[in-house]
Amino acid sequence: xxxxxxVDELQQWVEQYRSKASEGKCxxxxxxxxxxxxxxxGICIIEPTGKMHTAGDWEVPFTMQSISKVISxxxxxxxxxxxxxxxxxxxxxxxxxxxxxxxxxxxxPGKPFNPMINAGAITTSSLLPGQTPDHKLRYLYAFFSxxxxxxxxxxxxxxxxxxxxxxxxxxxxxxxxxxxxxACEVEDALEVYLTQCSIEVTTEQIALIGLxxxxxxxxxxRNEQVLPKDVVRLAKALMLTCGMYDAxxxxxxxxxxxxxxxxxxxxxxxxxxxxxxxxxxxxxxGIGIFGPSIDGCGNxxxxxxxxxxMAQEWDVTIF
Ligand code: GLN
Numbered sequence: 330x331x332x333x334x335x336v337d338e339l340q341q342w343v344e345q346y347r348s349k350a351s352e353g354k355c356x357x358x359x360x361x362x363x364x365x366x367x368x369x370x371g372i373c374i375i376e377p378t379g380k381m382h383t384a385g386d387w388e389v390p391f392t393m394q395s396i397s398k399v400i401s402x403x404x405x406x407x408x409x410x411x412x413x414x415x416x417x418x419x420x421x422x423x424x425x426x427x428x429x430x431x432x433x434x435x436x437x438p439g440k441p442f443n444p445m446i447n448a449g450a451i452t453t454s455s456l457l458p459g460q461t462p463d464h465k466l467r468y469l470y471a472f473f474s475x476x477x478x479x480x481x482x483x484x485x486x487x488x489x490x491x492x493x494x495x496x497x498x499x500x501x502x503x504x505x506x507x508x509x510x511x512a513c514e515v516e517d518a519l520e521v522y523l524t525q526c527s528i529e530v531t532t533e534q535i536a537l538i539g540l541x542x543x544x545x546x547x548x549x550x551r552n553e554q555v556l557p558k559d560v561v562r563l564a565k566a567l568m569l570t571c572g573m574y575d576a577x578x579x580x581x582x583x584x585x586x587x588x589x590x591x592x593x594x595x596x597x598x599x600x601x602x603x604x605x606x607x608x609x610x611x612x613x614x615g616i617g618i619f620g621p622s623i624d625g626c627g628n629x630x631x632x633x634x635x636x637x638x639m640a641q642e643w644d645v646t647i648f
Contacts (some may be wrong), residue, residue, distance in 0.1 A: 335374075335382050335609060338642075343370050343385035346635040350622035353630035356592040361490035362392075365593070367622035370631045373532035375540045376614045377549035387532040391619050392487045394591030395427065395627075396535060397525040398450040399542075399564055399572075404472040405456045406560040414456060417510055418449045420567060427574040427592075427627055428497050430504070439508020445571035445589065447522075448501045454525060455511045455518040462520040465513075469525055476548075476555050477537055481528045487593075488527035495519060526591075532617030535597040539615025542568075542587070543599035565599075569647070576626040576633075583637045585646030586616075594621030594629040598636065600645045609643050 347370045356362040371386035393400075406414050421442045423432050428447045433439060441449035457465035473481045502518050505511040511518055541548055542565055546556030568587035573580040580588060588598035595618065602613040620631035640646055 336384065339372060339374075339382060339384035342635055342638055343372060346370060346631045346638065347385070347620075349631040349634045350620065353622040353624045355594070355621050356623060356627070358494060359487065359491045359592065360494065361484075361487045362593055362621070365391075365621040369594075370620040370635070371532050371618070372635065373536040373617045374610075374614050375533070375536045376610065377540065377544065377612050379550050381533070381536075383532070386619060387617075389619060390484075390529045390531055391593045391595055391621065392484050392526060392591070393528045393530050393535070393595060394526045394593045395445070395450070396530075396589050396591045396595050396597045397528060398445050398453070399568060399589050399597065400473060400476075400538070401450065401453045401457065401469060401525055402444040402567070403556060403560055403564050404469055405453050406563070407472070407557065408458050408468070409456060411560060411563060414444075414453070417456065417512070418444045418452050420563070420570075422571045422577055424575050424578075428501070430497070430501060433501070433504050433508075439505060439510045441505070441510065443567060443571045445567055446574065447498055448505060451498060451502050451518050451522045452505055452510050452512070454522040455505075455513045457521060460513075462517045462524070465517075465521045466524055469521070473528070476541060477534050479534055483524055484527045484529050488523055491523050491526065492519075495523060498522070530595070530617075532595075532619050534617070535595060536615040536617035539597045539599040539617060540613070541615070543601050543613040543615055568598075573628050573633075574626050576624075576628055580628075580633065584633070584640045585648050586636070586640065587647070588636070590628045590632075592623060592627045593619075594623055594632065595619050596629055596632045596636065601647060603645070605644065608645060610645055
């Protein structure tokens with residue numbers, strides 16, 4: 330009975346917030362993303378029992394974009410250990426746009442402020458093990474498969490579209506190379522970073538990753554610790570403070586959940602187990618959203634509105 334109620338509610342909210350798409354637009358700096366239908370909105374919620382609640386365009390594939398930053402960061406930490414990675418990328422929010430260049434000369438010159446913005450994520454991608462982009466990507470794909478059980482596919486059209494228009498990311502990477510923070514050649518780091526951004530997922534896969542994060546790396550259906558607890562907690566702290574870029578403060582204030590967005594309109598978020606008897610997700614859940622019309626900060630307009638509404642209605646917050 331509960332599931333039916335939730336799905337009915339979800340469907341109603343999705344239809345209600347779909348119209349919010351008109352307040353934003355699809356990312357135009359990546360031409361392939363600009364061709365997406367902006368009025369799509371879908372959501373998938375997965376509980377530790379494996380029970381799944383879905384509504385709207387939840388099955389539509391989209392490229393992960395910046396959501397991949399969480400995965401590559403976790404993968405790099407699993408391989409090198411946390412201290413090695415944090416020597417090369419900091420954990421401070423910037424309050425600047427995700428692709429901003431301005432702060433790279435501050436702090437320790439060249440040290441990116443955090444791995445959830447482009448400068449930090451390009452650095453993280455360069456840290457993945459392997460001498461060539463292929464090796465690094467193979468490690469990342471294997472990591473992705475290990476946690477999701479799915480084989481990643483790359484959307485070549487989106488990759489090429491961004492590769493040809495990646496002047497800003499190239500500028501960031503050159504600066505990082507100059508200051509010694511980039512662990513490989515500029516073009517190789519960009520190839521890894523832009524390919525990981527072009528991995529296609531559905532809301533179901535990011536909801537599953539969200540669920541694993543909610544449970545500190547424990548995979549409830551496989552009854553297995555698939556990710557180290559300390560790395561997952563660090564990733565969640567970064568999602569809360571930096572995951573929605575220069576709107577992370579507002580998102581924490583209005584929704585109150587660790588989340589990571591991408592310019593294709595995806596949002597990966599999670600509810601940790603809270604044991605509140607009246608909460609529909611007291612054992613925690615992972616949430617995946619897709620709504621390609623984004624705001625000026627690069628976050629899904631309809632997705633953020635839907636999450637704000639859900640968090641209030643269902644009383645889910647980490648605070
Ligand atoms: N691939 C995108 C970029 O580097 C990812 C940015 C994002 O999703 N915010 O610009």
